[in-house]
Structure formats: C-alpha cells, structure tokens
Amino acid sequence: MTAGGPTGAADPARGPLAARFTALLELCGVGQDRLAAKAGVKPTTLSGWKRGRRPRTEAELLAVVQVALADIQARCRTGALTLTDEQRELLRLGRWREWYRQARAAGGDEELSVAPPCRWWPTVATADPVQLGVHQALPSDVVSPLAAPAALPAYLARPHDGQLRDLLGRAARGEPGPRLVVLTGESTVGKTRALWEAIHTVLPTWRLWAPADDTELIETLGSPALQAAPSSAPAGGIVLWLNELQRHLDGARSAEAARLLHRALADPGDRPPLVAVGALWERPYWAQLTAQGQVPDSHAAARELLTGPCACRLAVPTTLDDDQQRHLTASSDPRLRQAAAAGATDGQVIQHLTGGPELLAAYRSGTFFTPVETALIDAAVDARRLGHRQPIPAAFLRAAADGALAPHQRSDDSGALEAALAALVSGVRPDGTRTDIRHTLTALTPWRQASGGPTCYEPHDYLSQHLGRARATVVPGSEFWAAAAHTEPEACTALATAAHNRGLYRHAAWLHKHAARHGHADAARSLLHHQPDNADFTERAARWAAAHTDLTDPQAVGFLLGDLHGLWRSPQPGTEEPMAMLLARAPAADSELTDPRAVATLLRLLHQVGAMDQVAALLARNPVAHTDPSDPQAVGDLLLVLHEVNAADQVTALIQRARASATPANPYALAALLDVLCQAKDRGHRWAQAQMGALLAEDPAARVALTDPHEVLYLLLVLHRAGAADQVTTLAQRLIVRATSTAPLVVDQLLRTLHQVEAIKQVPTLARHAVLNTDPADALAVANTAQTLNKVGAIEEARVLLAHASVTQVDLTDPWAVARLLGVLHELGAHDQVQALLDRDPAAQIDLTPSWAVARLLGVLHELGIHDQVQALLDRDPAAQTHFVAASEARRLVRVLSWLNAQDQVATVIERVARCIDLTDRREVAKLLDTLRTAGADEQAARLLEQLPALGLFTRYLGETGQHARFRYGREPNGAPAAPWGWDDLD
Numbered sequence: 001m002t003a004g005g006p007t008g009a010a011d012p013a014r015g016p017l018a019a020r021f022t023a024l025l026e027l028c029g030v031g032q033d034r035l036a037a038k039a040g041v042k043p044t045t046l047s048g049w050k051r052g053r054r055p056r057t058e059a060e061l062l063a064v065v066q067v068a069l070a071d072i073q074a075r076c077r078t079g080a081l082t083l084t085d086e087q088r089e090l091l092r093l094g095r096w097r098e099w100y101r102q103a104r105a106a107g108g109d110e111e112l113s114v115a116p117p118c119r120w121w122p123t124v125a126t127a128d129p130v131q132l133g134v135h136q137a138l139p140s141d142v143v144s145p146l147a148a149p150a151a152l153p154a155y156l157a158r159p160h161d162g163q164l165r166d167l168l169g170r171a172a173r174g175e176p177g178p179r180l181v182v183l184t185g186e187s188t189v190g191k192t193r194a195l196w197e198a199i200h201t202v203l204p205t206w207r208l209w210a211p212a213d214d215t216e217l218i219e220t221l222g223s224p225a226l227q228a229a230p231s232s233a234p235a236g237g238i239v240l241w242l243n244e245l246q247r248h249l250d251g252a253r254s255a256e257a258a259r260l261l262h263r264a265l266a267d268p269g270d271r272p273p274l275v276a277v278g279a280l281w282e283r284p285y286w287a288q289l290t291a292q293g294q295v296p297d298s299h300a301a302a303r304e305l306l307t308g309p310c311a312c313r314l315a316v317p318t319t320l321d322d323d324q325q326r327h328l329t330a331s332s333d334p335r336l337r338q339a340a341a342a343g344a345t346d347g348q349v350i351q352h353l354t355g356g357p358e359l360l361a362a363y364r365s366g367t368f369f370t371p372v373e374t375a376l377i378d379a380a381v382d383a384r385r386l387g388h389r390q391p392i393p394a395a396f397l398r399a400a401a402d403g404a405l406a407p408h409q410r411s412d413d414s415g416a417l418e419a420a421l422a423a424l425v426s427g428v429r430p431d432g433t434r435t436d437i438r439h440t441l442t443a444l445t446p447w448r449q450a451s452g453g454p455t456c457y458e459p460h461d462y463l464s465q466h467l468g469r470a471r472a473t474v475v476p477g478s479e480f481w482a483a484a485a486h487t488e489p490e491a492c493t494a495l496a497t498a499a500h501n502r503g504l505y506r507h508a509a510w511l512h513k514h515a516a517r518h519g520h521a522d523a524a525r526s527l528l529h530h531q532p533d534n535a536d537f538t539e540r541a542a543r544w545a546a547a548h549t550d551l552t553d554p555q556a557v558g559f560l561l562g563d564l565h566g567l568w569r570s571p572q573p574g575t576e577e578p579m580a581m582l583l584a585r586a587p588a589a590d591s592e593l594t595d596p597r598a599v600a601t602l603l604r605l606l607h608q609v610g611a612m613d614q615v616a617a618l619l620a621r622n623p624v625a626h627t628d629p630s631d632p633q634a635v636g637d638l639l640l641v642l643h644e645v646n647a648a649d650q651v652t653a654l655i656q657r658a659r660a661s662a663t664p665a666n667p668y669a670l671a672a673l674l675d676v677l678c679q680a681k682d683r684g685h686r687w688a689q690a691q692m693g694a695l696l697a698e699d700p701a702a703r704v705a706l707t708d709p710h711e712v713l714y715l716l717l718v719l720h721r722a723g724a725a726d727q728v729t730t731l732a733q734r735l736i737v738r739a740t741s742t743a744p745l746v747v748d749q750l751l752r753t754l755h756q757v758e759a760i761k762q763v764p765t766l767a768r769h770a771v772l773n774t775d776p777a778d779a780l781a782v783a784n785t786a787q788t789l790n791k792v793g794a795i796e797e798a799r800v801l802l803a804h805a806s807v808t809q810v811d812l813t814d815p816w817a818v819a820r821l822l823g824v825l826h827e828l829g830a831h832d833q834v835q836a837l838l839d840r841d842p843a844a845q846i847d848l849t850p851s852w853a854v855a856r857l858l859g860v861l862h863e864l865g866i867h868d869q870v871q872a873l874l875d876r877d878p879a880a881q882t883h884f885v886a887a888s889e890a891r892r893l894v895r896v897l898s899w900l901n902a903q904d905q906v907a908t909v910i911e912r913v914a915r916c917i918d919l920t921d922r923r924e925v926a927k928l929l930d931t932l933r934t935a936g937a938d939e940q941a942a943r944l945l946e947q948l949p950a951l952g953l954f955t956r957y958l959g960e961t962g963q964h965a966r967f968r969y970g971r972e973p974n975g976a977p978a979a980p981w982g983w984d985d986l987d
Contacts, residue, residue, distance in 0.1 A: 135354035140334035178312035185316035191279035237273025245278035258301035319347025356462025375401035385468035387494030391447035391456030395486035403479020472919035489520035503954035505970030521553035554591035555598035588618035593626035597634035632672030671715035701727035720757035755792035767794035780817035816853035843872035879905035887927035
C-alpha cells in the first residue's frame with residue numbers, strides 16, 4: 001500500500017504540527033483508541049492534537065509518536081506499506097522534537113476557531129492533488145518503478161480546459177454565470193486532473209474544501225466556517241471540491257445536500273465567494289441524476305441543480321486527437337511517450353498513462369490474480385454496478401467472494417481472504433509476488449472515514465467501469481445478496497432494488513427487511529412493493545412495516561400511510577389494522593420538521609386517512625417555525641396543505657418566513673414564491689390574493705437584481721401570470737437596457753418571453769438589437785435568432801438578418817447548425833439563400849461525429865426534397881463513422897436511415913450500437929430493444945429479450961413474454977423459477 005489519497009488526508013490549515021500528526025495517524029495501522037491506550041493518554045487527547053491543540057509536554061507527544069512509529073516501521077519491513085520521501089520524514093523521532101518546539105515557540109494552540117467539518121486546505125496552492133483523487137501516472141518501463149518520478153507529468157491542455165478556466169475566471173471576478181462546473185466522461189479520461197489544473201491556475205489563493213459525501217457536504221454548507229472566514233484567511237473565496245459527485249448527490253441525504261448546495265451557489269448573501277467543481281461518469285451517473293419521468297423522482301433536487309443556471313456541464317473526450325498524440329510522443333517524459341505509444345491505435349492515451357487498460361488486461365489474463373483475489377475484485381465490481389455507491393466494507397467483500405469460490409478453491413486457512421484483500425491493496429503478497437501494476441496501481445484502494453475507523457474499499461475506476469460492463473449479464477449468487485447485510489442501510493436498499501429488478505424477489509424482500517430493521521426510512525414500505533402475490537404475505541408485511549418504519553422521516557411515514565390506506569383490505573377477525581398500528585405509534589410526535597415538502601406529505605396523508613388527532617399533534621409542534629423556507633416550491637406544497645387543514649395562523653407565519661428569503665437579491669426565490677401564491681389564488685384561496693398583493697406592492701420589478709437572466713425571465717413570466725402589467729413593463733424595460741451586454745442565446749430567450757408576456761412594445765427594440773449583434777457567419781446563431789424573430793412576429797427583422805447572413809461563408813461542419821439554417825431559410829421563403837447554401841455542398845463538409853445531428857440533417861434534406869444532398873451524405877457512410885453513447889441517439893439515426901431505405905447502413909448502426917451501449921444502464925437497454933425492433937433486427941431483439949432479467953428489466957421481460965404465472969415468486973440467481981416462499985422465509 002502506498003499511503004495517501006483519501007486515507008491519508010491531513011488538514012494543513014490546522015497548523016503544521018497538527019497536519020503532521022494527522023498524517024502520522026493515517027499511516028499507523030493501530031486504531032486511535034488502541035494507540036492512545038498503549039501511549040497512556042486519552043483518545044480525546046489525540047483528537048485534540050489532530051484539530052490543532054498543542055500537546056501539553058514534549059514527552060507526552062513523543063510517547064504517542066514512538067508507539068505509532070513502531071507499528072509503521074514493522075509494516076514497512078513486511079512490504080505492507082510503501083512510503084514517499086515526505087512520509088519517511090515523519091519516521092524521524094528527532095524531527096518531532098523540533099516540530100514541537102517550533103509550535104511552542106509560536107505560542108497558543110494552533111486550533112482554528114472556525115473550521116469546516118471536512119478535509120480542507122488553507123489555499124488551493126497548498127493542496128495535494130493525489131489526495132484529491134488525481135490518478136498518478138504509471139512509471140515508465142525505461143526506469144525502475146521504484147525510482148519513478150513522483151510528480152505528476154506535464155499537463156496537456158485540451159479545449160474543455162479553456163472553457164473550464166474561463167468559467168472559473170468569471171466566477172472569481174464576480175461576473176454572472178454558473179458557480180458549479182461538472183466534468184463528465186468515461187473513467188480515467190482526465191476529468192479530475194483537469195479540475196485540479198483549473199483551480200490551481202485560476203484560484204490558487206482560494207481555500208479548498210473537500211467534503212467526502214452527502215452528509216459531509218450538508219455539514220459543510222451549514223458550518224459557521226462558510227459564514228465567516230478566519231481573519232488570517234487569504235484573499236478570495238472557497239472552492240468546494242466534489243470529485244466523484246455521485247457520492248454527494250446519490251445517497252441517503254442527497255436531496256437535502258443538492259438543495260443546500262443549490263441555495264448556497266444561487267444566493268451567496270454575505271458569505272465568502274463560493275464555487276464548486278465536480279466530476280462523474282456520464283453513464284450511468286450523469287444520466288441517472290438528470291433523468292426525468294422517474295417514479296419515484298428521487299433525484300429531482302439533483303436534476304434541478306445540475307441542469308439549472310447555477311451549473312455548467314463540460315464533456316471530457318475519451319480519446320486524444322492526432323495533434324495531441326503527436327505532442328505527447330515528442331515529450332521528454334518517458335511516461336508520456338510510453339502512454340502515447342500504447343494509445344496510438346485507440347487514442348486512449350490518458351487511460352494508458354494511469355494504467356487502467358493494463359490493469360484490466362492483467363485481470364483478463366486469468367493468471368495475474370489468484371482465484372481468491374479475482375473473487376474479491378468481482379465482488380467489489382458487482383457491488384458497484386448494482387448500486388453500492390459508497391466505499392465497500394471488508395466484511396461484505398470477504399463473504400461475497402467466499403460464496404463465489406468453488407469448494408476446491410477455498411483455503412483451509414481462515415485468514416486467506418483477509419490476506420488476499422491485503423495483497424490487493426498493498427500490491428504485494430506474503431511470498432513477495434506482486435498484485436499491482438508497476439509497483440503503483442492496485443485493483444482496490446482502502447478508504448477510512450476517520451483514523452482508527454473501519455477500512456472500506458474502492459475498486460479502481462477503470463476496472464469498475466469496464467469490468468462492470470463486461471459482467472452486466474452476470475447475476476451474483478445467493479451468497480452475494482446475503483453478504484449485503486454487512487453494508488450500510490442505504491447501500492443495502494440499493495442492492496435490494498437491484499435484486500428485485502432481476503426477479504430475485506425473495507432476496508430483495510430479505511434485504512429491505514434487513515435495511516428497515518437497521519434504520520432505513522423507506523425500506524419497510526418497500527416490502528409492500530416487493531412481495532409475491534400472496535395475501536398472507538401482504539398482511540404480515542404491512543403489519544411489520546407499520547411496527548418498524550422509522551418515525552423520524554415524515555415523508556416515509558406519509559408514503560407508508562398512503563400505501564396502507566390503498567392496499568389494505570378487510571382485516572382478519574381479531575387482528576389489528578396495520579394503519580391503526582402505525583397511527584398508534586404517534587408519528588406526529590417524532591417526525592423531523594425541517595423539510596417542508598416532507599412535512600406537507602405527512603400532513604396531507606394524515607388528513608386524508610382521517611387521523612385528525614395526529615394532524616392536531618403535528619400542528620401543535622409548530623412545524624412552520626422549524627421548516628426550511630428557502631425552497632419556494634416545497635413551501636408552496638406546505639402552504640396548500642396547511643390551508644387544507646385550516647391552520648390559518650401557520651399559513652401566515654410560513655409566508656412571512658418565505659418572504660424573508662424572497663429578496664430582490666434572489667430573483668428565483670422571489671419568482672417561485674409569487675408563482676406559489678398565483679397557483680393558490682387560481683384554486684380560489686383568498687388568503688393568497690392578499691399575500692400576492694402585499695408582495696407586488698414592494699415593486700419587485702424595479703428592485704430585483706438582474707444578475708441571473710434565467711431567473712429574471714422566470715420572474716417576468718410570473719408577474720404576467722399575476723396580472724401585474726405595469727411591473728411586466730418595468731422589468732421588460734430594465735431587461736432591454738441590460739440586453740446589450742447579454743449573450744445572444746439569452747437575447748433569444750428574452751425575445752420569446754417578451755412575446756409570451758405580451759410586452760409587444762419592447763419587442764422591436766430588442767429585435768433590432770438581435771439583428772445587429774448576431775454574427776452573420778455563425779450558422780447556428782443566425783438560424784436560432786431568425787427563427788425566434790419569426791416566432792415573435794418580427795418577420796421583417798428576420799428577413800433583414802437572413803439577407804445579411806453570409807451563407808457563402810458560414811461554417812458548414814456542424815450538421816445541427818446546417819439543418820437549422822436550412823429549415824429557417826425555407827420557412828421564411830429565402831429560396832435564393834437556400835440554393836446558395838446548397839451550392840457549397842454541405843453534405844461533403846459536415847462533421848459526421850454527432851449521430852443525432854446527422855440524423856436531423858438527413859431528415860431536413862429529405863423533407864425539403866434535396867435528394868442529391870441526401871445521397872451525397874449517405875455515400876459518406878455516416879452509419880460507420882458517427883458516434884453515439886446512447887441507444888436513443890442510435891434509434892434516431894436508425895429511424896431516418898429506414899425512411900431512406902438505407903438498410904445496409906441500418907445494419908451497420910445496429911451492429912455498432914450493440915457493441916458500444918452500456919448494458920449496466922437499464923434505460924439504455926430498454927431503448928436498445930426498441931431500436932432493434934425499429935430496425936427490424938428481430939433475431940437480435942429476441943436474444944436481448946432473453947437477457948432482460950439479468951440486465952435488471954425483469955418486469956419488462958414478464959410483460960413481453962407473459963410468464964407471470966411461471967415466475968409468481970420471482971426467480972433464483974441461476975434463472976430458474978423460485979420456489980414458493982412467504983414471510984417466515986425472511987427471518
């Protein structure tokens with residue numbers, strides 16, 4: 001094991017002595033409690049030293065250090081630990097005497113009065129990129145791996161780097177724009193390194209905070225440290241480092257974390273400037289977090305954050321182009337030259353630089369890892385692809401791996417699995433043979449949330465992504481699902497869902513029951529939706545859920561009430577109705593009151609089932625005084641429910657609290673609150689009319705800040721809906737004045753909004769501005785603006801714009817822009833310009849990479865009857881050259897090619913999409929099946945249909961095949977129908 005990374009993160013801002021002591025504890029294999037006991041001090045003493053409190057005496061410090069050094073030196077001798085030069089410095093006892101005396105001479109404790117509850121550094125410039133998750137480059141074969149340079153190799157800037165740095169620079173200058181930048185792409189394509197280089201270049205003096213997950217992010221955003229900086233803090237603001245962003249937005253508290261982050265970025269108030277940077281895989285993580293139409297919509301808050309005006313997403317390419325590869329081939333760094341040579345054929349140079357393909361090849365060789373090590377890797381990769389997002393507990397890996405081994409592969413040594421796990425982490429086996437790649441890259445990485453805490457493990461990113469896809473059709477055996485009992489309740493529930501999606505109903509029910517028993521709020525309710533068709537099971541599951549659900553979560557209790565109210569039939573004689581059992585536990589007395597949407601859910605359901613005593617009990621706790629009023633839509637939900645239950649005083653109090661957040665400095669909050677009141681007024685609530693009048697009397701149109709044009713346009717629409725015509729005019733005039741410094745896309749949106757709110761007088765002025773400020777050589781800008789002008793009735797201005805457009809000079813490489821421009825020119829009757837554009841033979845010039853854009857252009861050309869260009873484009877064989885990462889993109893191209901009767905190219909697309917689609921993404925698998933059928937590829941569709949259960953689409957499989965009766969009780973991991981089972985089988 002090479003110390004560092006997530007397990008070796010010290011906080012240098014707490015003072016040099018505290019930072020070094022924290023680093024020493026991370027190297028030490030003895031837990032903090034045991035270390036304190038051996039040294040004769042209290043564990044709380046060590047905690048204080050880590051925070052920056054100076055040891056009382058030099059002897060006290062050295063007593064602890066000597067115990068730690070003995071353990072570290074022993075582990076180094078066995079090869080279990082490899083140290084960097086900086087870490088070896090910690091092993092010199094004399095240096096600790098010097099460091100203590102320096103701290104004493106400085107005077108006072110080093111502990112800061114205000115510090116965030118996460119890893120942090122006083123400036124970006126002082127942070128360690130490796131601890132932040134930047135992958136180290138493999139040493140070159142030219143030199144010994146042990147003598148390889150420790151520094152990161154020289155950085156190759158690519159187009160997305162310029163965009164990223166520009167966004168951060170604008171944020172640093174306080175200009176309007178996104179405050180969260182997210183890089184998406186495949187594993188090990190350079191996302192994290194790009195983020196590091198950007199903040200290190202643009203924001204070197206800003207503080208850097210790195211919360212590990214959703215819980216730490218919530219605690220960090222609520223910390224006093226975010227409200228005020230220490231007086232000694234450097235100039236600048238705070239960078240939130242959210243690498244592996246799915247950890248923050250796809251967990252037990254992710255909705256709360258997303259809302260808090262959204263609010264902190266949108267409304268900084270008096271806090272120091274704040275920007276956030278994050279990275280995650282495009283699939284499945286970005287796709288899952290931003291997907292719409294999901295039931296339940298568990299990622300709604302994350303989607304609003306990621307797709308709203310506060311955030312900007314930049315894609316990082318998987319490959320390097322020829323010029324970039326040539327640049328690295330000429331490098332003086334042998335690591336870069338070797339990676340460039342390895343990636344010469346596929347362009348995946350960055351992946352080779354950090355060793356991912358080499359690690360995957362070692363796994364696939366079948367001989368590099370032992371059977372026990374392979375089983376541990378498979379268990380970790382399967383856990384990750386099946387929904388376990390957090391670091392994986394050792395007990396789970398051992399149990400799952402042991403269950404996967406054949407009897408003859410199991411050792412008579414009870415410590416064999418532990419030894420194999422240690423070998424995968426350290427890179428060396430007890431016999432001295434290696435499990436790592438060039439003494440650097442290991443298959444698993446250890447992770448500790450705190451010193452002395454239990455060790456969990458992460459599979460290497462590249463291995464997790466590519467091996468996970470290769471194992472997409474593998475359904476782990478029963479032992480894997482039983483091993484999930486060793487995980488946290490949130491992970492246990494995620495694995496239960498994966499089991500149910502694969503038809504493993506009994507395993508899913510057992511895991512949900514286990515998670516509920518250990519405190520997961522929704523798991524008990526899930527039992528009602530993961531049951532066999534069995535009345536006895538329904539009754540007993542309902543009673544168990546009513547008795548065991550966590551009463552502190554008002555939304556979970558409310559949803560369970562709704563389920564029981566809808567599912568319950570007549571109770572058996574002499575038994576108690578489950579809903580009555582739940583209400584007898586008095587949920588109103590224990591529910592948390594901070595989330596207005598959750599409180600609204602519970603109040604509404606209590607009211608619906610007639611539990612008026614519980615409604616009264618909940619209102620008596622004055623939820624309005626406790627709820628967070630910063631989410632206007634959630635406040636709106638609660639307002640309507642409070643009105644339904646006749647809590648007039650609390651309605652007034654909640655509006656007053658919400659209005660305190662809806663200030664002119666926060667256009668979104670102001671618009672959203674006004675929108676809520678409009679909805680309530682439309683439903684006939686007279687109190688809403690009065691409150692709306694009071695809000696409008698403050699003249700928000702004249703006072704609101706114009707910093708975020710998207711939020712202000714939302715306010716303009718709401719003012720129109722509220723009938724505030726004078727304020728619509730005022731705000732529209734202010735926006736017109738501001739339009740000269742606004743991006744063209746926002747001008748288009750403003751034009752459409754002015755037309756929508758009937759601000760007709762302002763349209764001509766802005767239309768003329770749009771004509772004068774649209775680049776006539778930019779095909780997409782011309783097309784977008786001309787179409788907008790046409791839609792808002794400024795037809796003459798649209799024709800003027802098109803007359804000035806340089807159709808003989810516009811760039812024709814973008815198929816989407818060409819399609820848009822052709823369509824608009826035709827729509828406005830500019831036939832001469834259409835012909836002038838066609839004379840330049842766009843089919844020969846467009847870039848064939850974006851499949852959806854190529855499909856659109858083919859469709860437009862076909863609709864306009866431009867058959868020679870259609871044929872010219874087909875002759876370039878777009879099916880073989882276009883790029884797609886989603887089945888939906890391929891489906892568009894297949895549909896258009898089918899219309900054009902290009903069956904050979906349809907076959908090519910089908911063959912390619914079947915190879916490249918990520919089969920771990922259930923939605924993409926469903927779209928692939930539809931695409932195959934659209935293309936008439938019946939045999940391939942039939943083969944995919946048979947794989948649906950293993951791919952997590954068992955319900956669709958049943959619907960397609962009609963085998964509900966055969967699989968009444970689900971199926972076993974081997975695919976056989978499950979034997980009948982009931983509630984007693986879940987114990």
